[in-house]
Amino acid sequence: MDWNTLFFVILPYIALALAIVVTIYRSIYRPFSISALSSQLLERRQLFWGSISFHWGITIILLGHLVAIFIPQSIVLWNAQPLRLYLLELTGIALGIWATTGLLILIWRRVTVGRVRVVSTPMDYVVLALLLVSLVTGLITATVYRWGSYWFTGIFTPYIWGILTFRPDAAAIAPLPFTIKLHVFNFYLLAVAFAFSRLVHIITWPLGYLLRPWQVVIANRRAAARPDNPA
Numbered sequence: 001m002d003w004n005t006l007f008f009v010i011l012p013y014i015a016l017a018l019a020i021v022v023t024i025y026r027s028i029y030r031p032f033s034i035s036a037l038s039s040q041l042l043e044r045r046q047l048f049w050g051s052i053s054f055h056w057g058i059t060i061i062l063l064g065h066l067v068a069i070f071i072p073q074s075i076v077l078w079n080a081q082p083l084r085l086y087l088l089e090l091t092g093i094a095l096g097i098w099a100t101t102g103l104l105i106l107i108w109r110r111v112t113v114g115r116v117r118v119v120s121t122p123m124d125y126v127v128l129a130l131l132l133v134s135l136v137t138g139l140i141t142a143t144v145y146r147w148g149s150y151w152f153t154g155i156f157t158p159y160i161w162g163i164l165t166f167r168p169d170a171a172a173i174a175p176l177p178f179t180i181k182l183h184v185f186n187f188y189l190l191a192v193a194f195a196f197s198r199l200v201h202i203i204t205w206p207l208g209y210l211l212r213p214w215q216v217v218i219a220n221r222r223a224a225a226r227p228d229n230p231a
Ligand code: HEM
Pocket: 058, 061, 064, 065, 088, 089, 092, 093, 095, 096, 134, 135, 136, 137, 138, 139, 141, 142, 143, 146, 147, 148, 149, 150, 152, 156, 160, 183, 184, 187, 190
């Protein structure tokens, strides 16, 4: 077995299986660990700038990746005009820089703010490092191996569909440059880290908001002032 088979055919399934099984195990046996503990009370300002930039940037970029995988015709049609191709590529790169800037602020904050450092686990640093590798290799791919949105649909869309339909084939990935392979390989490492880290909040955070009962928020000042209120 060669490295390409190991990294791009076998690893994806190991990563996916771990992400699903460990997430289910955690939600049943350790339900309170299924979140990302907030450090907002420990430091607010850097968190605001870092978190907003990182989360919006990475979410839009990943949605772009999903469109290329699930509705590739839309990208092919859009890119039929060179001007639109340039616009898409520039937007991707700008979003990548925005997300990377946000992530660097978050890393700086975790390392330099004592109160945040104290509550950080080794896994927090592993996740931040993996995310940085994803963003930097993505930006290198977009700038050095240009018009990625053009060749994504020819190379990666069939490759990902091969994985999803249990007919994996790494033949098209094998000849790619190292940085692009690292970009994809690192995604599988992130998937492995997913269930063992705070990344799990990616699914539990929106689900929690969708599934929780309605909360009615009311002003309670007058009630608090009443003599029979113990509060
Ligand atoms: C955590 C997961 C990932 C992150 C954070 C990420 C991030 C990025 C970023 C920041 C860029 C540059 C901006 C852009 O062009 O959109 C990029 C480009 C790219 N990514 Fe990813 N990526 C991820 C997963 C993947 C995977 C799994 C694949 C392939 C199967 C992939 C293939 C590509 C390609 C081909 C480009 C170049 C697109 C272009 O030049 O327009 N990425 N990625």
